[in-house]
Amino acid sequence: MEKWYTKEGICVTEQFEYLKKAGSSKFTDRHIKKAADLLEHWNGKQIEGAALIGAPLSKPSISHSGASFTPNVIRNLLQSYTTYAIDENINLNNTIVDCGDIYMHVTDLIQSQNRIKKTMEELCTTNPQMIPILLGGDHSVSYPSIEGFSKVKGKVGIIQFDAHHDLRNLKDGGPSNGTPFRSLIESGVIKGDQLVQIGIRNFSNSQVYREYAEKQGVTIYTMKDVRNQSIQAIINDSIEQLKNKVDIIYISVDMDVLDQTFAPGCPAIGPGGMDSYTLLEAIQLLGEENLVQGMDIVEIDPTLDFRDMTSRVAVHVILSFLLSKSNKNKKHINQFTK
Ligand SMILES: N=CN[C@@H](CCC(=O)O)C(=O)O
Numbered sequence: 471m472e473k474w475y476t477k478e479g480i481c482v483t484e485q486f487e488y489l490k491k492a493g494s495s496k497f498t499d500r501h502i503k504k505a506a507d508l509l510e511h512w513n514g515k516q517i518e519g520a521a522l523i524g525a526p527l528s529k530p531s532i533s534h535s536g537a538s539f540t541p542n543v544i545r546n547l548l549q550s551y552t553t554y555a556i557d558e559n560i561n562l563n564n565t566i567v568d569c570g571d572i573y574m575h576v577t578d579l580i581q582s583q584n585r586i587k588k589t590m591e592e593l594c595t596t597n598p599q600m601i602p603i604l605l606g607g608d609h610s611v612s613y614p615s616i617e618g619f620s621k622v623k624g625k626v627g628i629i630q631f632d633a634h635h636d637l638r639n640l641k642d643g644g645p646s647n648g649t650p651f652r653s654l655i656e657s658g659v660i661k662g663d664q665l666v667q668i669g670i671r672n673f674s675n676s677q678v679y680r681e682y683a684e685k686q687g688v689t690i691y692t693m694k695d696v697r698n699q700s701i702q703a704i705i706n707d708s709i710e711q712l713k714n715k716v717d718i719i720y721i722s723v724d725m726d727v728l729d730q731t732f733a734p735g736c737p738a739i740g741p742g743g744m745d746s747y748t749l750l751e752a753i754q755l756l757g758e759e760n761l762v763q764g765m766d767i768v769e770i771d772p773t774l775d776f777r778d779m780t781s782r783v784a785v786h787v788i789l790s791f792l793l794s795k796s797n798k799n800k801k802h803i804n805q806f807t808k
């Protein structure tokens with residue numbers, strides 16, 4: 471049992487054998503390491519490897535959304551899973567640095583988005599080896615996040631998992647969770663051919679936005695493509711598509727790419743979506759690619775979720791990404807292993 475010391479340095483455990491500190495885990499198994507144990511509060515020193523950055527912004531969402539609660543839910547759920555990947559027979563020993571949350575303005579949404587951009591830019595500048603994992607928030611956070619990321623890293627390729635194009639026009643309101651990739655294209659941060667969209671779904675989009683995407687050179691894999699082709703082939707083709715034209719790749723995971731059965735906590739749920747295993751496999755394959763150096767996870771509203779099912783997928787997205795990075799590093803750059 472973990473020892474409990476008071477602020478004054480008194481060891482409570484020595485005197486009271488069966489007392490444990492409030493909030494500590496109910497049960498510990500000496501042979502189990504929890505994913506939460508990988509998490510370290512940022513001490514201000516250079517970050518090498520994965521870092522969580524909370525972006526608790528969901529006021530720009532078209533549908534009512536409590537996605538601003540998600541970063542803390544994900545942090546807490548890391549306690550529910552272990553570090554052991556049985557398929558690979560690997561124990562994760564990556565450190566996940568927790569940079570905390572970006573402070574949002576209560577009413578000024580553009581100001582909040584600017585804070586995301588500024589923070590991402592500053593963190594990437596001062597920590598060149600950091601792999602940011604931005605926790606939304608709704609999908610509006612991706613525009614400023616990728617803009618800040620690209621300022622430091624150069625030409626960025628994006629692999630977006632989503633039921634929706636998120637290329638809505640800006641005249642009907644925005645920037646919202648329906649416009650992040652339109653904003654990136656129109657502000658010149660990316661050209662359309664730097665964007666790959668996977669999992670785009672029937673009855674969730676419009677013909678005009680599909681045509682806009684095609685005109686801009688966006689690569690689209692619909693859910694039918696995902697069902698008819700292997701996810702390995704789609705990921706390989708996506709990387710091939712991007713790798714000669716970009717300096718770095720960023721993954722944007724809108725959790726509503728999943729079928730409603732796997733993601734009840736998304737505001738825009740629907741049938742005909744991806745299953746969670748396919749998404750996790752895709753993330754693991756992407757993590758093996760050295761060019762992939764950043765990610766965001768968005769559109770989970772914990773107040774709508776059932777038993778945190780959707781946030782639990784997000785935790786597995788993070789762990790699958792870390793797994794492939796540690797796997798990759800074993801073979802190559804040895805960046806994560808201690
Ligand atoms: N990122 C999500 N975009 C979707 C859902 C918007 C919503 O209903 O909140 C879209 O634009 O259709």
Ligand SMILES: [Mn+2]
Pocket residue numbers: 632633634724726727738769
């Ligand atoms: Mn979506």
Ligand SMILES: [Mn+2]
Pocket residue numbers: 609632634636647724769
């Ligand atoms: Mn989206």
